[in-house]
Amino acid sequence: MQSYSMNTKRQSYPGGLSALNERYNSRREPFVFFKESLPDLDADLHAFSQQTVPQTATQKLATEPQKNSSWANKRRAIATEFVGNSQLAYLNAMLIANLRKKQAPVQAAPLFLRLWREQSTHLIDVLDLRWKVSSIMTFADHGDTDVQRQVGQALRMLFGMMKLYEFERLFSGTPPDAAHPFKGRIKANLPMDMDPYSLQHGGLDINLLAPVWTLSQTDPVIAPLANHLFETLNDDPTTLFRRLAAMRDERARIKASK
Template identity: 65%
Template sequence: MSSDEHTYEAGLQGLRERYNSRREPFVFYKEGLPSVDVDLDVLARKTVPETATSWQKGEPVKGSSWATKRRAIAAEFVGNSQLAYLNAMLISNLRKTGAPAQAAPLFLRLWEEQHVHLIAKLDLRWQVSSIMTFADHGKNDVQRQVGQALRMLFGVMKMYEFERRFSGLSPEVPFDLQGRSRASLPMQMEPFALQTGGLDINILAPVWDLALTDPGIAPLANNLMEELNRDPRTVFRRIKTMRQQYIKQKRGT
């Protein structure tokens, strides 16, 4: 490949246009999000009915992109708590270039007051979506820094784990130590030292530590990092296994 070729031909401008192409705010009709002071305990006790996935009396048949999106989200949360459903609706709005004024403060209130309930009711996919939302809408620098760091971490993980599936190996299977290519790494990076390298620690420890300093984001971030630590299908676990195998080979055992 020629050095003057680019992965993204239009550079930043093209990336920016693609990024913003699906971020138009939802169009609301008479429906809306709850107020910031809504009773969260009541929502935690109620579940999402099957009827939430259907057209509701008073909703416009056309002209409300939010009504369509709300019904699509409801399909994922039937039988789950209305509080978990609300969290998902807030995230969907906060991903856009504009959202109702109460969306961000209500999202932050949910995680300050109802994190135990939400962590119990949300699957890991929605927990990751929640932590990513802090990147743009955290109430302080710590929340935004942690949100941004974990948005990058989980986003890159999704990309490389998807690509790795084309190797034919399942996620928990490490690569063969004898199969390593000697090709140089991109961006003039030095190779990772399998036995003594600390890159994995340097990636995880600082953001995990930082997250624990803020009570608004700490429970969610800590739960996700604990789940990451338990999951046997990540690059971090594969590196651990490869390191153990390498040490055994060095010792001749």
């Protein structure tokens, strides 16, 4: 049986920061456009919100060259997720795809911010959670206020780490909405010499969430989306935060029964 000992002298990322940056930047080459372009900064966003994405958006146009541009390929791939949804939701996704790259068309960032300044209600209503999370993450690098960038960065780290540890947890054999039983705990040190979390007195989860949620509400552009995501997180029964709440309740029940 293969051993996964933590005592072996190896790195999680051999090569350290240099190797990490090489991998990170390898996926950030800008899209190559042919004759197509993103809408202008002064585009009629209300009109976009009233129009839906047709099936033809996923298909190659007769006027396109035989060899597709990288943007044409990406644009059509994104369109498959938005057929029947609003053109504004599709535009938001196209802007995010460009803003993840090292360079983007000059209007991409200000147009993205204009979407969320003027059309947040519509976007929150029509986007699925994955694209809402992608949207809040985009503020980390492209927000136009310190609050937008701070909140975006904090939630990029939060949701990114959630995806990693929730994926790993699937291998535990315990479903996401079930807290681990107390009898299953093993005695082991936490990484980085961290002190153990206290179910009875610990406030790390609150210390992580409350300041960012509060800060997000001070900026009118990012506030609606951030509040929606925090409320959704609070309602979700399958997260670490809900499992910790269940464990606290169970601990209190056990103590009360003694």
